[in-house]
Amino acid sequence: MHESGFGPLDRSVVSAMLGQRIEIEIAAPALVSQGLYPEELQYIARAVEKRQAEFATARICARRALARLGVAPCALVPNADRSPSWPNGVVGSIAHTTDCCIVAVTNAPEIIGIGVDIEVDAPLEPNLERMICTERERRWLDCAKPGERGFLGKLHFSAKEAFYKCQYSITGTFLDFAQVEIKFDLARQSFAIVALARQDPAWDFVPRAQGRFRRAAGFVITSVTLAAFNSAGQL
Ligand SMILES: CC(C)(COP(=O)(O)OP(=O)(O)OC[C@H]1O[C@@H](n2cnc3c(N)ncnc32)[C@H](O)[C@@H]1OP(=O)(O)O)[C@@H](O)C(=O)NCCC(=O)NCCS
The missing domain is CATH 3.90.470.20 (4'-phosphopantetheinyl transferase domain)
Structure with a gap:
């Protein structure tokens, strides 16, 4: 330590x-x-x-x-x-x-994008939740176990940062927190990007983005990786 x-x-x-x-x-x-x-x-x-x-x-x-x-x-x-x-x-x-x-x-060649993020494992400040999480995400947080909401808020923040880094190398696009929605599977320590406020074909890769998270050594760590469609490394 x-x-x-x-x-x-x-x-x-x-x-x-x-x-x-x-x-x-x-x-x-x-x-x-x-x-x-x-x-x-x-x-x-x-x-x-x-x-x-x-x-x-x-x-x-x-x-x-x-x-x-x-x-x-x-x-x-x-x-x-x-x-x-x-x-x-x-x-x-x-x-x-x-x-x-x-x-x-x-x-x-089969991996075409990586995003990682690390944050101190401290609860997200309550006044930041509205900026980081969409309405649907906040409804999910409403069902969190007592004492877990701040951690889950921080997890949303970190997961969106990791996704942002991964997608940027592919699209070069700035995204706001409100433009991305995440669905966590807490038991599997994983997440998916379930909604993105952008629809054009440049974003067809989004459902294939694989998110994972861990909580260790006082940190929250998230990652997003993107696999190619085929072994030639093409989207
Ligand atoms: C780029 C960004 C994610 C970095 O986050 P941060 O908390 O400032 O810093 P981190 O320590 O997590 O990451 C820093 C690293 O991010 C990387 N980075 C910076 N801009 C980047 C980009 N556009 N795409 C991918 N990686 C980027 C750099 O490698 C940097 O490290 P370095 O300066 O030593 O090379 C953040 O500054 C940002 O601009 N966010 C945009 C808004 C956003 O997060 N939206 C989320 C909704 S999807």
């Missing part, structure tokens, strides 16, 4: 969510400059220390995970829209919170 009371989060917890074809790295953010490329140092030079630490740790974690995929080390400077930029043939996702950074990457 860290001084703050969170973590460490065991890699096996996240690996079990994402499956064997996805490489995971987890670390506590640390302010390091060794192991960073000049362009990465330049990207983060004016940020506050907390941001420098999480950014650097994510890059080091990502290169470790990419090495296990056989990908040569390279600079991982974000795109102009802040989304991560991966080497050709790789998809992945990054998430940070207090004391924990997760990176998930794969070059398996």
Whole structure:
């Protein structure tokens, strides 16, 4: 357990969510400059220390995970829209919170999108519930066991962030929390995206998005993965 009371989060917890074809790295953010490329140092030079630490740790974690995929080390400077930029043939996702950074990457052709999120396992502030959850989701929360509502609210928040990251690499679209609806299967620690306020064919992949969650080491962790229709990796 860290001084703050969170973590460490065991890699096996996240690996079990994402499956064997996805490489995971987890670390506590640390302010390091060794192991960073000049362009990465330049990207983060004016940020506050907390941001420098999480950014650097994510890059080091990502290169470790990419090495296990056989990908040569390279600079991982974000795109102009802040989304991560991966080497050709790789998809992945990054998430940070207090004391924990997760990176998930794969070059398996059958996986065309990944989104991960991690949050401190503390109840969602009640005044945020209306912003994060739709009316239907709030009706479901009305049936929650006493004391569980705040956790389930946080779970909605995290699941939507993970879905957002996964879908962005495919559509490049900004989505608001109210545009996505999630249905949890708490016993299976999984979720599905059941409604999206967008209908055009670009979003046909949504029912295939597979959401999973875990509660471990003082964190809520969510993931969304998207499989290709066929082994050639086509939608
Ligand atoms: C992108 C976003 C999800 C990141 O969440 P966050 O709580 O700020 O930060 P996290 O620690 O969870 O994730 C940070 C990582 O997200 C990744 N990220 C940033 N923008 C991204 C995007 N558009 N798509 C995918 N990943 C993105 C980055 O890799 C970043 O880490 P890095 O800066 O070290 O590279 C959030 O800032 C955001 O813009 N949300 C949009 C609204 C939304 O969440 N809608 C949900 C409804 S579906």
